[in-house]
Amino acid sequence: MVARPVLLEVVHLQKVYAQRGRQTVAVRDLHFRVAENEFLAVVGPSGCGKTTMLRLLAGLLPPTSGQVLLRGQPVTAPPPEMVLVFQDYGRSLCAWRSVARNVQFALEHTRWSAAERRARVDHALSIVGLSEFRDHYPWELSGGMQQRLQIARALAYGPRILLMDEPFGSLDALTRADLEDQLLDIWTHEPKTIVFVTHDIEEAVYLADRVLVLSARPSVVVEEVVIDLPRPRDQIATRSLEAFVRYRNHIFTRIRREVAQAAAGALAAPAVS
């Protein structure tokens, strides 16, 4: 792999929630880098603090210690070149706005001219194939279309970095495959850095340049797997490659061990939480 300049640096990131006197460590010590235009996938056992990690990266949540550096600058608020795409598209879209106006939502307060905004809305909608539905309302669309709308809204904003929190997690298998390919297509044509959190190991291997494996909560990076599979990827050809299966099995085994260890740890020290 060609060495690309580092865009995002996560430095010993920790997040501890204090609730009614009890402390819960959601993220123990995350330390990794993301290169310019890299597609990074993050997998881990469920409840491993993936969402907390993304919210920390997005500047929506202040870390307890450590920091997120974007081009060397600490992230203390949502940076203009970064957008978080949520898993729950239904709750993230404005039900009172039409499809086109939902995309426009991301642009109304920007410096772009009205004409430029319109062009960006049209372009973003055409990328995700929603141009014909511009006057529909989100609740008139299927789940997959709603998630495409959320992605279009993020794209129109023109971020350098897309943070995606299990974006296809609640979609059926066919829709999901379809959206995975659309996302790769977008990423190929308009390169950007993507941090893609998922619980689906095959999805991570299929999409990413590199997969980070997190431990069970409190999360640390337990392994980093560079995915050396040819691009463009193909739902059938890529997933049939021996190397694909090897990556998948390797990560699967690793996560299983994490879950087992976490369970054993919980048994050994039930008071720790």
Next chain:
Amino acid sequence: MRPTRPLGYALIGALLAGWEAAARAGAVNPAFLPPPSQIAGAWWALWASGQLAEHLAATLGSWAQGYALAAVLGVSLGLLMGLVPAIRAMLSTIVELLRPMPSVAIIPVAIVLFGLGDPMKRFVVAYAALWPILLNTLYGVLAVDPLLLDTARTFRLGAVRSALRVTLPAASPYIATGLRISTSIALILVITAELVASRSGLGYAVRAAEQASRVPEVYAGVLTIAVVGFLLNALFVALEGRVLAWHRGVTAREAV
């Protein structure tokens, strides 16, 4: 609801016919319960003289001005209380103390403060209509999905834009509920204020007719008030249906 409408109208027609017959046959004392035809005549006389229109305008004027003031104040204060915990903590005690008081009890205070004219009526209406709007706005703001607010933050909307473009529209179904409840409360209060202490408006007209023992006019006035209430509500429902069409769509979807 729809299919029962003709039946409902038929029943009203039958009741009126029965009333008319009973009054004419002397089964009820027409001095207290004049036949509908006589009431209609009194109504027409009031209308033709222009008095009814004048009273109607006075009532609707006070209603609209007080209601508008309550809407502006209620939505702004509700939004502020919902968004700023410090303001909520500060105002919620006052709200909890004032809200349970029956709003008609404010009328004597209003008379002391404003006398018997229109400003008194406006104040009474605004006071009573404020609470449902304020509280529903507050609940609506508190019920806004945090994910929607995170969405606004990731797109760097800023606090004011987020309040106006996310919180306010997301809370609008609640706000509409408050506004709808207050349309009828405002009417109740304006009529009450006119009944007990005023020289204009439909409530005053009814009281004046009653004191002068013009019984058919009493009924004509009450009937007019009923129709006004019905029309104001219908107007509001029509407006709400237009503005909140999206919300009906969402809830219809959720019900499936």
